[in-house]
Amino acid sequence: MSDPEANGLTSFVFHTDFMILEKIKEKFLDDVLETSDFRGDLVAVVNKDVIYDVMEFLKTDPTLQFNVLMDLTAVDYLWQDRFPRFDVVYHLFSLSQNLRVRIKAGVDEKEPVIDSLVKLWPIADWFEREVWDMFGIKFKGHPNLKRIMMYDGFQGHALRKDYPITKRQPLIGPKN
């Protein structure tokens, strides 16, 4: 595609397609493992070691300006014969450009650690605590990584697929 300004198009119109993914690929090369565009839902799978750099780029690049971290969660792919076991999923939204993109980064259970994004978006603080609580994925650089939903003393991480479905850990009342 040609330069958007030359066509008299605004960058607003131009960037509502796959060019976001092109920009990421151009910048991070082999660290972008996979990209897809399903009916306008853009997804990029990146190497977890560069997650902070990718996010910082998406937030600060003047043509993108992804200033809202809409959601941060994780998926457990246990029993699906897949490496790495977890995906950490980030949903970004750019208020000024009206763009959305989803970034995924694989994290394995042997070393379930990924960089924290609290410095970029303060909301990541609670999101990351939730992911730690439910999936047991640690966030390096998080200022206060403790459980946010379950109580202190809760054993394990409840949304991992290998958490026993009938296991109860009541604080009071009958056990299991």
Add this chain to the structure above:
Amino acid sequence: MNITAQDRQESFVTSQLDGLIGWARKYSIFQYPFVTACCGMEYMATACSHYDVDRFGAGLPRFSPRQSDVLMVVGTISHKLAPVLKQIYNQMCDPKWVVAFGVCTCTGGFYDNYATVMGIDTIIPVDVYIPGCPPRPETVLDGLMKLQEKIQHQSSNEISKGRLVQS
């Protein structure tokens, strides 16, 4: 003259007194709404003028357990919240009653997972169960009338045992 517990139950005068006390109590229910979830909307619908619990003398919710007689547990109780519920119950003065409002409080409802208490009767004693997800106001009023019936027919002896729930 010493009135023993037996005298109280058998004598003509005190049984009438029980009736009077029961009548007074059942029409002056001060509820503590322990509202945690969507059932709260139905609780509000019941409390407001269309259905109007004030017709049953239950129109004054108190937001202090010290001032209330009926603990209305409205909505899902999680294991994290369970100790709070127990403490609220223990803070209430006798005579006191507990209403489990909605299936989540009755049995856990459709939740069967790591987070949810499977019925609040595993933690505190319950007098009336109101099923429904959420219950319609008619069901709530039915439950309320059942509770009134229970209060009317309770002797003052039976109530004043004092129930403190230990963990």
